[in-house]
Amino acid sequence: MKKRIVIFASGSGTNTENIIKYFQRTQFAEVVLVLSNKKDAKVLERSENLNIKAISFTKDELFSKDGILKTLKESKPDIIVLAGFLLKFPEVILKEFPNKVINVHPALLPKYGGKGMYGNFVHEAVVENNESETGITIHYVNENYDEGAIISQKKVMLSENDTAKIIAEKVHKLEYEWFPKIIEEVLRNG
Numbered sequence: 001m002k003k004r005i006v007i008f009a010s011g012s013g014t015n016t017e018n019i020i021k022y023f024q025r026t027q028f029a030e031v032v033l034v035l036s037n038k039k040d041a042k043v044l045e046r047s048e049n050l051n052i053k054a055i056s057f058t059k060d061e062l063f064s065k066d067g068i069l070k071t072l073k074e075s076k077p078d079i080i081v082l083a084g085f086l087l088k089f090p091e092v093i094l095k096e097f098p099n100k101v102i103n104v105h106p107a108l109l110p111k112y113g114g115k116g117m118y119g120n121f122v123h124e125a126v127v128e129n130n131e132s133e134t135g136i137t138i139h140y141v142n143e144n145y146d147e148g149a150i151i152s153q154k155k156v157m158l159s160e161n162d163t164a165k166i167i168a169e170k171v172h173k174l175e176y177e178w179f180p181k182i183i184e185e186v187l188r189n190g
Contacts, residue, residue, distance in 0.1 A: 015179060
């Protein structure tokens with residue numbers, strides 16, 4: 001039986017689409033549900049176009065025992081993946097699915113993590129600090145932003161002329177290449 005993946009996302013959904021397509025080419029696992037806290041998020045449309053059930057929810061539903069937690073239990077995920085999900089993940093779900101929730105962060109944690117450190121904010125901070133490298137961190141999610149145990153980090157070298165936009169492109173390439181592979185690895189080892 002295929003392993004079951006549920007994805008949480010808040011934005012356009014390019015990482016989600018990449019993960020869905022990656023697992024559609026395998027017999028090992030499949031994305032069974034995509035959830036978003038924004039009813040107009042492009043990720044919902046992208047997912048439905050790939051024949052994946054996609055649902056939006058409110059913040060109250062996210063933190064309620066009868067809301068998204070109930071939906072997750074019905075979906076029976078082997079892993080929950082945060083792919084550009086911008087809300088703090090609720091403890092009520094983390095307690096129900098211990099060591100089953102992972103996230104990708106667009107920097108080499110512990111640098112540039114924490115509340116407010118997402119997307120371009122991270123890349124701008126990397127530029128401001130003249131970093132020679134950056135990358136992605138795939139980690140387990142706990143009750144604090146970006147503090148869960150690190151599963152994998154992938155690095156990319158930077159040049160002194162790299163803008164936040166160029167860094168974002170380099171980081172996205174790493175995410176597209178590695179995030180699905182690491183999800184599969186976690187599922188195979190879990």
